[in-house]
Every structure is written in structure tokens, then in C-alpha cells.
Amino acid sequence: MTKATVLVIGSNATQIELKGGGSAAIGQYLNETVVPSMALLDAGYDIVLATPAGTKMHIDEASDSAQHFGGDEAAHARANAFYADDPTMNQVRTLRSVIDGGLDRFAGVFVPGGHAPVVDLMQDEDMGTILRHFHDAAKPTALLCHGPVAITAAMPRAREFRAALVTGNGEAAAAIAKGWIYTGYQATVFSVSEEQWAEDNLFHAKLPFYMPDALQLSGAKVTTNPVDWAPNVVIDRELITGQNMASDHLLAAKLIEALDSWLAKE
Template sequence: MSKGTVLVAGSNANRIEIRGGGTGPTGQYLNELVVPVMALVDAGYDIVFATPNGSKPHIDPASDKAVHFDDEAAYRQARAFFDTSPVLNKVSTLRALIETGLDRYDGFFTPGGQAPVVDLMQDGDLGEILRFFHVQARPTAFLCHGPIASVAALPRAKEFRAALIAGETVRAAALGNGWQYAGYKMTVYSRSEEKPIEEQILHGKLYFDMPSALTIAGAQVNTGPDFAPHVVEDREMITGQNPRSDHPLARALIAALDRRRIKPNASHTASAEKVSP
């Protein structure tokens, strides 16, 4: 018997803007999507997968490697799961899930890779979904670059992102007023972790870094050592810093979902910060 249903929101982006014009390749990170989803399925939770346009996310080639997994066998299992599992190959639109009702979902998860920086952080449908989960205090998890998608909950998320790209931090801060997650403790991919990607893959710099963007919106950002597992929990929100945080974030999300099954309103009172390795 299913223990509940988790809404997993993916990105459709495969290019990201870089300073000076042009774009670089991007996508979702394979392990950041598949490892938590497989853990949720193994724990007894059903998955409903959705993206803005209803097509399957593009996997960033930089993530399609065994180095991001425990070993070669784990990588091959994850790749096969992404390629063939019905869980990740039946994709809805975010709008369709809203129209059929959000109350059926017990939790929410968005993985990283830089792709959410392009579309999810300014997607109005995702914003509506996140506002629902916030009001209901249902477990809401984001991994790596994924936490930037939380700013979609802003009424003027598109303008907020445009202000960041333009370097208009004062305007961005004003547009961030009233953000549902203002004051929340969270983590996200750090500026120093981003640097190798900019230098070796994008060959250019992003218009803004993730910790600064979330801080401008009103978050209390806490980043740990580069490329080491780091998860922060505050109230209903669970955030993981980087690809190495895939397993710890999955464990934290499953624990939060299990607590909610026992005590449905537990997230309302879980306001203290928890940092887990």
C-alpha cells in the first residue's frame, strides 16, 4: 500500500544565459533527480512527475557519469531508471496538476543542475504550487541549484529574475518583499562550487549566483564546505547544497513525510534549523 504521493517538479531548460551574451549547455543533474526519486519509491511513496511544458527534462551531460554515484553499478541503475521507469517517463504539466487538485500530494521535490535557474524560478504555475505547499506546511525539498526555484512563489518572479540579470539588486530586493520563505534557513550551490562549471563547461559567468539571489529575496543562506554533503531543514523546507547531498536530502525528505503521516501538522511547529551531513 502506498504511503502517499510526492510531486516532483523538473525543468525543461537545456541552455542558460551567460554574461556578455549567448548561452551555455545545462540541464538536470542525473543523480540529483534519480537518487531521491528512487529512495522515495523504495520507501513506499508514489511519484507524480511534471515539468512546465510536460516533456521530459534534459540531463546535463556533465552529470551523466559514474563519478556522481557510489559506483559504476549505481550509475547504470540510475541511468536505466531514468530511461525506462514509468515513474519518470509519464510526465504531466505543472498546470495539469493544479487543475486536477494539489491536495493529493503529501510532499514536493525539485532537483538541481542549473536548469531550474532558467525556467522554474520564474514559472507562475510552480509559484502557485509552492504557495499551496507553504500554506499547508507540507514537506518541500530542493537540491543543489533547485532551491532557486523557490522564488517562483513570488507574485512577480519574472521581474525578480530580470532584475538579478540586470544587476539591479535594490529593485530585486523590493520585488522580493512578501516572499513566503523570507527568513527561512536554507542552503544552495555555492559561488565557489559554481566557478569550475563556469570555467570548464560554460566558458563564461552566470549573471547571478544562487546564495546571493536567495539572500536578496530574504533567505538566511548557509553553505557548507564545497562538494561535501550538506542539508538544512527549517519548518517544511528541506534544502541540499550540491550533488553530494543527494542521499542525505532523500533521507531527510522521507523522514519528514513519515512524520507527517503520524502527525499531519508536525511541519507547522518544526521551525528550528537542522543541519545534517
Template sequence: MTKGKVLVVGSNATRIEVQGNRWGATGQYLNETVVPAMALEAAGYEVVLATPNGEKPTIDAASDAPAHFENDAAAYRAGRDYFDASAAMNSPRTLRSVIDDGLDGFAGVFVPGGQAPVVDLMQDAEVGEILRHFHEAEKPTALLCHGPIALTAAMPDPRAFRAALIAGDDAKASEWAKDWTYRDYRMTIFSASEEKVVEEHILHAKMYFDMPQALTAAGGRVETTPVDFEPHVVVDRELITGQNPRSDHPLAKAFVEALDARLG
């Protein structure tokens, strides 16, 4: 017996648009995926992974290192083994199949980061359908690092919103976001200054928009730390967001606490 099922919404993106009509490699971050998932299982929850096309997410090579596990080689190995071999991470479903089978049986939903969600999840209609269900049911909804960008999928036309951001038209993006589910929620996400580190050292190119810019244009009340890469979690109603990779453990703790509290 488990306390309940938790849906983990993964990305299938493996590359991301960057300025200059080029693409950079991307994926999900290993620690941001496995640390919360492992914490959920340790707390007695069943993890169900689903992605847009039903295939397992790709791990961003930049995250596949002990450095993202506080330089703890044993923790990194445990996380890598969990992603490679656990039943939860190796039986992915399509988002559509999960929706069709019914979302009422899930206690909460979690979206990991890495830049991949910026490509597919933030403009995916099925992600929007899932998020609106958990919002309306007031079920814990957790997103980490770049993961909170997926919240924009819950607006009426997320594709138009994203296109406006890429075109550099924040005013038009805000128009598309006028009926956004999470308007006026407090939230956090990977900061603009943290993104510059990724642009300079990993992508070697600039992205079309940064994450706080996008969520602010959507109508969110975005809060980020003055010091880059310090752990930071924001909780507002059912929404739990973590700012960066080092927020993995604090977000997992807050998410499990919210799930347990809802169980009573």
C-alpha cells in the first residue's frame, strides 16, 4: 500500500532555440528529476512518470555529475542508478493516457527542471489540462528550476504566448496571458543572472527570453534570491516552486509535507 500516486511530468525536448537561428543541446537535470522522485518514494508515495510522447526524458549532460549532488559521489551514483534502473523512471506513459485514465487518483503533480520544459512543456495543451485539474482540486503542484515555466501551459493559448516572447514582444505576451490560471500567484524560477551562467558556459549563446521575464509577463509575482544558486522555495496556496538545482531537497521536503498535510 502507498499513500497515493504522484504524477511526474517530464519533457521530451533534446534541443533548445538560441539567438542567431541556432540550437543548443538540452534535457532534464538529473538531480532535479531524481531527488524529489526518490524523496516521494521514501515518504510512501508511488511515482508515475509521463511525457508528451511517452518516451523517457533525456538527461542534460551538464547535470550528469556529482557536482549537482553537493559533490557527494555516493548520492550521485544512487541518483543515476535510480534514473537508469528504477521501475518509476522506466515505465513512462503519455500525458494523454494519464489524462484519459483520470487525474482524480493522483495526490499531486511535479515538474522537474533543466531547460527542456522551455521547449515543449510550456506550450503543451495536455500539460495545461493537467495543471488546471490540480489547480481546481487544490492538490499540491510542485515545479523546480526551469520547471515552473510549464505553468504557462495553463493559459488559453500558450503557443501564442511563447511566440510573443521569442519575438521580443512582452506586451503581446501579456495579452495572451490575461486569463492565466496562476495570475498573481507568488512563485520562483531560475533567475536571469543564473541563466547567464548557462548561456556563457553551457549553451555558448543567448536564449530568446529569461524565465522571470516570462512568468512576470504572464502575471506571476516572481521572487528570486539576491545570491545566485542559493536554495529557494516559494509556497503559495497549492503551488510549490523551487528556484534552481540546489533547491532540489528543500522543494522535495515542502512537497512531501504538502502532500502529507492534504492526507490529514
């Protein structure tokens, strides 16, 4: 018998726009998706995977490497096998269908990173509905690396907010964000210096905005570890955010602690 069910939300985005024109290939990060998912299952939780389109996420090629598993080739192989073959990663629902089926059955929600959530999840209406439900119920809400930017979807005008970020209109973005449910929350997210490394080494171009700026303009209180690629997790009320891909195990542990605590109160 399982303890409870956790909703895991992925992105369907495969391209991100670049400053000055063009786009770059993106996806979800392998370790950020499977390490917390496997930890939840090992801890006795069921998981349900959902995406906007109800189709499986694309894994960013940059993440398909043993370096994101501490150099452990066996762990990397297990991760690939889990993502390819485990039923939880292949029985994908749409966000709308899980809403229609009732969100009360979920004890918490988890959003992995990679750049993909920056494209679709942060402006998805169904994502916003889900976030507002978990916020109102004070249920654990965990997001990793670029995933924390998805909480901007809880704004009524999330699509306009993202458009303002892309055009560099911070004043308009801040005005659109007024009344956001996570205003004043402490959070972390992929840092500017980490993103600049990605711009220089992966994209060879600039992204239209940085993640800490997006959350700060929303009204969150953002802190990032000055040491790039070091694990960092920030917890404020129900919100659990991890800074980068190296925070996968730590975020998973903190999410499981929060779920266990929430269930103990029920």
C-alpha cells in the first residue's frame, strides 16, 4: 500500500527563443526528472506524470550524461532505463485531465527543470490552476532548476507576464504580477552566472531573460548560491525550490520530508 500520490508535471517544449532571433533545442533534464521520481517511489509514494499535451517530455541531450549522476555510469544507465521503460514515465496524462479528475487526490506536486518549463509551463493556464490548488491546500510544491519559473503560471495574466519579460519590459511585468499568490515567498532558481555558462557553452547566444529576474519581478524573494553548481534548496511554507541540476537529491529528500509531515497532520 502506498502512502499517497504525487503529481509530476513535465513540459512539452523542445525549442526556446533567443535574444536577437532564432531558437535553440531544449528539453527536460534527465537527472532532474528521474532522481526525484525514483526517490518518491522508493519512499512509498505513487506518482502520476502529466504534461500540457499529454505526451512524454523530450530529454535535453545535454543532460544525457553520467556527469549529472556524479560520474556514475551505472546510475546514468539506470536513469535512462527508468525513463524509457517504467510505467510511471510512459502513462502520461494531460494537465487538463488531472484537473478534471480531481486534484484533491494528490499529496504534492513536483516540476523538474531543464529550460523547457520556461517556454510552456510558466504561461500555461492549467498549470496555474494546479498551482493555485496546491497553494490553497498548503500541500508540498517542489520545483527544480528552471522549474521554479513555472510558478508564474499562477498569475491570471501569465502569458502577458512572460511576453513582457521577453521584450525586456520589467516595469510592465511587475505591474502584471501584482497580487500573485507567491508574493513575498523565499525561493531559489538557476542563477544568472549558471545561465551565462549555458549561454556561452550550450546556446552560443543570449536568452531573452534570466530566471532570478523573472521571479523577482513576480514578487518572490530570490537567493542563489554564489558557488555555481553547488546543491541549494530553499523552503518557504509549502514551496520547495532547488537551484540547479546538482540539487536533485537534496530537493527529493526535502520534498519527501515535507510530504511525510503533511500526511502526518492529516
